[in-house]
Amino acid sequence: MSEVVRLENVAKVYTMGEETVEALRGVSFTVGSGEFVSIMGTSGSGKSTCMNILGCLDVPSRGVYLLDGVNVGELSANELAEIRNRKLGFVFQGFNLLARTTARENVELPLVYGQLPASQRRDRALAALERVGLSGRENHYSNQLSGGQQQRVAIARALVNQPSIILADEPTGNLDSKTTVEIMTIFQQLNSQGITIIMVTHEPDVAAFTGRQIIFRDGLVVSDTPNKALSATPVGEVTGL
Amino acid sequence: MSTFLQSLLIAVRALRVNKMRALLTMLGIIIGIAAVIAMVAIGAGASKMISDQISSIGSNLLLVIPGSTTSGGMRSGGGSSQTLTYDDAKAIKAECPSVAEVAPTVRGSGPVVYGNQNWSTVINGVTPEMLVVRDWPVVSGRNISQSDVDGATKNCLIGQTVADNLFGATDPVGKIIRVKKIPFTVIGLLGRKGQSPQGQDQDDVIYVPLSTAQRKLLGSQHPNTVGAMMIQAKGEDVLTKAEEEVTALLNQRHRIGPSREVDYTVRNLSELLAVSEQSSQVMSMLLGAVASISLVVGGIGIMNIMLVSVTERTREIGIRIAIGAKKRDILLQFLTEAVLLTTCGGIIGILLGVAGARIVAALIGWPTLVSLNTIVIAFAFSAGVGVFFGFYPARKAASLNPIEALRYE
Numbered sequence: 069m070s071e072v073v074r075l076e077n078v079a080k081v082y083t084m085g086e087e088t089v090e091a092l093r094g095v096s097f098t099v100g101s102g103e104f105v106s107i108m109g110t111s112g113s114g115k116s117t118c119m120n121i122l123g124c125l126d127v128p129s130r131g132v133y134l135l136d137g138v139n140v141g142e143l144s145a146n147e148l149a150e151i152r153n154r155k156l157g158f159v160f161q162g163f164n165l166l167a168r169t170t171a172r173e174n175v176e177l178p179l180v181y182g183q184l185p186a187s188q189r190r191d192r193a194l195a196a197l198e199r200v201g202l203s204g205r206e207n208h209y210s211n212q213l214s215g216g217q218q219q220r221v222a223i224a225r226a227l228v229n230q231p232s233i234i235l236a237d238e239p240t241g242n243l244d245s246k247t248t249v250e251i252m253t254i255f256q257q258l259n260s261q262g263i264t265i266i267m268v269t270h271e272p273d274v275a276a277f278t279g280r281q282i283i284f285r286d287g288l289v290v291s292d293t294p295n296k297a298l299s300a301t302p303v304g305e306v307t308g309l
Numbered sequence: 310m311s312t313f314l315q316s317l318l319i320a321v322r323a324l325r326v327n328k329m330r331a332l333l334t335m336l337g338i339i340i341g342i343a344a345v346i347a348m349v350a351i352g353a354g355a356s357k358m359i360s361d362q363i364s365s366i367g368s369n370l371l372l373v374i375p376g377s378t379t380s381g382g383m384r385s386g387g388g389s390s391q392t393l394t395y396d397d398a399k400a401i402k403a404e405c406p407s408v409a410e411v412a413p414t415v416r417g418s419g420p421v422v423y424g425n426q427n428w429s430t431v432i433n434g435v436t437p438e439m440l441v442v443r444d445w446p447v448v449s450g451r452n453i454s455q456s457d458v459d460g461a462t463k464n465c466l467i468g469q470t471v472a473d474n475l476f477g478a479t480d481p482v483g484k485i486i487r488v489k490k491i492p493f494t495v496i497g498l499l500g501r502k503g504q505s506p507q508g509q510d511q512d513d514v515i516y517v518p519l520s521t522a523q524r525k526l527l528g529s530q531h532p533n534t535v536g537a538m539m540i541q542a543k544g545e546d547v548l549t550k551a552e553e554e555v556t557a558l559l560n561q562r563h564r565i566g567p568s569r570e571v572d573y574t575v576r577n578l579s580e581l582l583a584v585s586e587q588s589s590q591v592m593s594m595l596l597g598a599v600a601s602i603s604l605v606v607g608g609i610g611i612m613n614i615m616l617v618s619v620t621e622r623t624r625e626i627g628i629r630i631a632i633g634a635k636k637r638d639i640l641l642q643f644l645t646e647a648v649l650l651t652t653c654g655g656i657i658g659i660l661l662g663v664a665g666a667r668i669v670a671a672l673i674g675w676p677t678l679v680s681l682n683t684i685v686i687a688f689a690f691s692a693g694v695g696v697f698f699g700f701y702p703a704r705k706a707a708s709l710n711p712i713e714a715l716r717y718e
Contacts, residue, residue: 125631125711146635153633160715164628168326180315181633225632 071137072232072264073099073122078131079287080117091117093287094131099233099266104259106275107268109284116237118284119268123156123235124148136232153181157226161238163218165210165225171197172206175224182229196224200254216247223254227263234258236267240274252277312641320646323618331650334614337607338654338694339661342687344600346662349683351669352593354676359589363582365502365511367443369409369548370579371540371555376572391534392572395519397562398436398538404558407551409543412439413519413535417527419489421515423475430471431514432488434522440466440499442541450482450497453518461520465493468512469501488515489526545579552577604690607654608698615647615702626706627714640707647699648692655691659684 080092092114099105109115120126121133124140127148133140135155143151152158157178165174175193184192197206200220210218219239226234236255240248256277259265267278275281276295283291324331375392398413415434420427433439436458440447447466457464465488472481481495502511523532542551552575565571619626626639663684666677 120712123631146637149630149633149635152631158631164624164631164715166625166628168322177629178632181629181635181638183312229633 106278335654341604342658343662348596350666353678356589405554612698630711643703648695651695
């Protein structure tokens with residue numbers, strides 16, 4: 069299992085006026101290819117900061133973050149943009165689709181910045197939508213889709229550039245329990261196809277779908293355990309939903 | 310290029326979403342550009358009208374008039390003495406190499422009568438060269454000939470205004486009219502010349518042979534003198550040279566020296582043209598400047614709306630940055646949107662401006678002139694306003710922090 073992510077003693081300090089806030093205080097872990105990891109913790113535990121650093125939206129104050137062996141801290145803003153475009157896929161809590169834009173166009177968006185010809189963009193967007201089970205909805209506008217469908221469009225958008233990792237920030241936070249299971253099932257299917265997924269959540273029920281749980285508290289990793297229950301139990305039963 | 314096309318598509322979509330707002334924002338630019346186009350068109354039209362009037366006198370002309378007279382210590386105005394002669398005119402024609410034609414003239418006025426119609430008009434005694442110098446065609450009949458001048462015949466040419474007043478619709482050529490009670494045969498009808506730059510009706514005139522006017526009509530004390538001479542130079546480039554030659558020759562002929570004051574004046578009519586062109590250019594520029602102010606106001610409107618748009622779409626910008634848009638992409642996107650707004654406004658403004666100029670021309674009768682140059686400049690200016698006023702909002706969008714932008718509600 070090759071290594072996709074390596075964090076070594078990563079710290080992040082924010083300065084707010086006179087005060088400095090240490091959001092991360094030396095976090096180290098690695099994620100191998102094909103893993104499905106959930107990062108848990110209460111608010112203020114540093115999990116969102118860690119996610120922003122993993123997503124190359126922010127750079128560590130100290131420590132080293134290697135993504136596919138590349139030290140992200142040494143890259144320029146444009147190189148970071150390129151990494152976000154090619155190696156990372158984002159799924160947000162609030163779906164964050166573009167309004168008044170069709171599902172297909174939303175999925176195509178990363179390809180637009182990747183300078184792909186229109187016909188290829190279309191084919192790849194349709195293929196990605198098929199993988200999340202939204203074939204036939206490609207011409208629906210985002211406001212014509214339900215929350216679960218919107219999140220599936222967002223997953224397709226994250227998938228479309230064949231990234232090294234999909235980063236999901238509370239992807240089920242705005243969804244009801246039935247839809248949550250739907251979305252988590254899709255993540256599990258994608259993971260079983262070999263896609264690496266790192267997901268932030270504060271719900272143990274959701275974390276139970278993942279293969280490994282990392283728990284943050286006060287800017288430090290307090291536990292990092294494989295989810296033994298998952299391998300033994302079929303999807304859905306373990307959660308009791 | 311595909312990046313640019315992509316930005317254009319995004320911009321078109323963004324504007325379509327808010328059609329009313331886009332239109333209202335454009336309105337500032339539309340009004341600005343339309344005003345610039347219409348104002349410049351009116352200014353250029355006025356300028357052309359003036360230069361047409363001036364060139365209707367004739368081109369490359371010098372005017373020689375007699376100097377002032379002094380009687381009993383009182384100096385009369387220029388042209389009051391009678392120092393220029395027909396012989397001076399002949400000498401200038403013969404001896405000045407840069408001079409093409411010389412047209413001496415005497416001028417008076419009096420009543421003309423045909424049948425039961427009468428009309429008071431300007432009577433000019435001229436030689437055949439006058440119509441050449443003034444570039445004035447005879448539309449019916451013939452010009453005064455040299456033999457008319459030599460023989461002091463009682464033939465005359467009449468202007469359109471005189472013809473309208475005496476003859477109405479009938480052809481005047483061959484008819485006998487009485488000028489100051491002396492019968493004259495109308496041998497030709499002059500073409501329509503219109504107003505002079507001073508606002509005089511140039512068609513209200515009768516031309517008779519110079520000698521006839523001198524001896525029989527105007528009753529001068531000095532039978533051979535002329536009131537003025539119009540001199541046409543061989544070209545615009547030798548106009549100044551012709552002026553020098555004429556001055557030198559007249560100084561010599563009139564024995565001008567330390568003991569004798571200059572008794573004539575040479576005026577360059579092209580200077581008149583240059584001065585009036587300059588003044589109408591200044592007017593055009595003033596009109597353009599006033600109109601440009603509204604364009605700047607329109608630009609500020611664009612900037613305002615673009616700033617609102619950036620704030621409204623903070624989340625969208627965050628998404629775009631998160632999925633791999635570079636600063637440059639975001640900058641280009643918003644800049645394209647601003648430029649699209651202003652150029653659309655520019656195009657509409659150009660159409661309205663041209664239409665406005667036409668309407669002014671039709672309603673008030675002012676001539677207007679829309680040049681391709683103005684249109685191209687106006688379009689470029691509208692795009693420039695977009696870049697200038699769109700840059701700050703676009704830069705603001707491009708430098709948003711994606712983490713905060715994604716959290717923005």
